[in-house]
Amino acid sequence: MARRxxxxxxxxxxxxxxxxxxxxxxxQQLHVTQSAVSRQIAVLESYxxxxxxxxxxxGVSLTRAGKAYADKVMPAFEIIAQATDDLTKDARQGVLxxxxxxxxxxxxxxxxxxxxxxxxxxxxxxxxxxxxxxDFDRDSVDLAIQFGSGKWPRMQEDLLFYDEIEPVCSPxxxxxxxxxxxxxxxxxxxxxxxxxxxxxxxxxWLKAAGYADTHPGAEQMTFxxxxxxxxxxxxxxxxxxxQEALLCQExxxxxxxxxxxxxxxxxxGYYLVxxxxxxxxxxxxxxxxxxxxxxxxxxxxxxxRVA
Numbered sequence: 001m002a003r004r005x006x007x008x009x010x011x012x013x014x015x016x017x018x019x020x021x022x023x024x025x026x027x028q029q030l031h032v033t034q035s036a037v038s039r040q041i042a043v044l045e046s047y048x049x050x051x052x053x054x055x056x057x058x059g060v061s062l063t064r065a066g067k068a069y070a071d072k073v074m075p076a077f078e079i080i081a082q083a084t085d086d087l088t089k090d091a092r093q094g095v096l097x098x099x100x101x102x103x104x105x106x107x108x109x110x111x112x113x114x115x116x117x118x119x120x121x122x123x124x125x126x127x128x129x130x131x132x133x134x135d136f137d138r139d140s141v142d143l144a145i146q147f148g149s150g151k152w153p154r155m156q157e158d159l160l161f162y163d164e165i166e167p168v169c170s171p172x173x174x175x176x177x178x179x180x181x182x183x184x185x186x187x188x189x190x191x192x193x194x195x196x197x198x199x200x201x202x203x204x205w206l207k208a209a210g211y212a213d214t215h216p217g218a219e220q221m222t223f224x225x226x227x228x229x230x231x232x233x234x235x236x237x238x239x240x241x242x243q244e245a246l247l248c249q250e251x252x253x254x255x256x257x258x259x260x261x262x263x264x265x266x267x268x269g270y271y272l273v274x275x276x277x278x279x280x281x282x283x284x285x286x287x288x289x290x291x292x293x294x295x296x297x298x299x300x301x302x303x304x305r306v307a
Contacts, residue, residue, distance in 0.1 A: 010044035013037055014052060015077045018070035022059055095124045096283045100145035102129045103226040104270065107246040109145070116290050123283045131197055136275040142284055144273050155273045158288065161245055161298040162269040165205055168242035168256045169233050176236075184259035188215035191238030195226035201241040208264040230256070245298050265302055 017026040017037060027034040045052050052066035062070060100109060105127055113125060133152070134144035150157045169187065178184040188211060192202055202220075206212040221238060223229040230247065233240040234255045242256065244263055250256040272291055274284065 006044055006047050010040040010047070011073065012077070013040035014044050015070070015073055017041060017053070017060065018062060018066065019074060021061065095126055096143070096287055097126045097128065097141040098143050098145070098287070099128045099130055099134055099139060099141040101131060101147070103246065104145055105129060106227055107249075111249070112294055116287065119290065120283075120286050123286060125287070134273065136278075142274065142278075142281075143287065145270055146273055147268060147270055149268055150271050152273060154276050156276050156278075158272040158292055159299065160270040160272055160291065160295040162302050163266040164244040164263050164302060165201055165241050165266065166209075166244070166258055166263045167205065167239050167260055168230070168247065168250075168258055169239040170236045171254060171257050173233070173236045173239065174257055174259050178259060181259060185211070185215065187239050187259055189218055192218050192220045193229040193232050193238045193240035194220050194222045195229045195241075196222050196224055198226055198241070204266070205241055205264050209260065209262045265305065 013026070013030065016029055017023060020026045020029065023034050023037050027037045030037065041053060048069075050065045050069075051063050052069065053060040054063055098109075109127070116123075116125065128141065130139075133146055133148075134141065136144075136155075145160065147163070150159060167187065173190075174181060174184070174187070177190050178186050188206075194202060199222075203212070206215065221232070223232065226243070229240045230242065230250070232238060233242075234250065239259075242258070247256060251258070272288060274288075278284070
């Protein structure tokens, strides 16, 4: 049997009037006129076929039927209000939950977070790391930074920067295996360091740079993360595929060099993603604006190189 539920807007007005016992105060809380409140009460009374309030000279009071109805309706609205508060409280609090990859967090995001904290001291950023694509219905996060083409269902995306890759090694490794830096191709016969999550990077770079046919089949060593393959390269174990935007510090301090100087700009990139139906809270907007601002010089430089 279908449940009999009265019109919800008049029911809400009834709950507020019953709680405040004052038409004027109820109208103020509902941001409507007092006559609008009276009309909504009349609609509910007509639906129920009962008088809920006595109109008195100095206001209104509940009838016996109205009191009995209010005793059941008011707790229901309190439960709804509490449920709504519980559902949305994380969005109102100062903690911003961001999910990304370990390598991106360690090499790019964390070195810049102090600046965000200085600009927004009331927003606490909580970083979590995972490789699978985010599912905002499953994962308790506000935002995610993930890699791909930028086409994910039920999400809003902002491109941070494109993936730009090329081989990297330590200066000592370069000197040992390519004594003449003008001719570094001998490095392609050395041990190739591979991240298990980016297994195709070597094939992509070799093909795009024109070395796929001349230097196939070098021995490889696989690591559980990209950051480990880069650490192995810094230790002189072999040669790895680097990501330009994530290794700025290592290039600057001389821990890694780019012997081929042939960066390949891919169509995939890093994106800031958030739920399509997410209410834009101030903390989300602040982080988004800051992050896009940090990435602007990178994407502008990449776009200029392509042009």
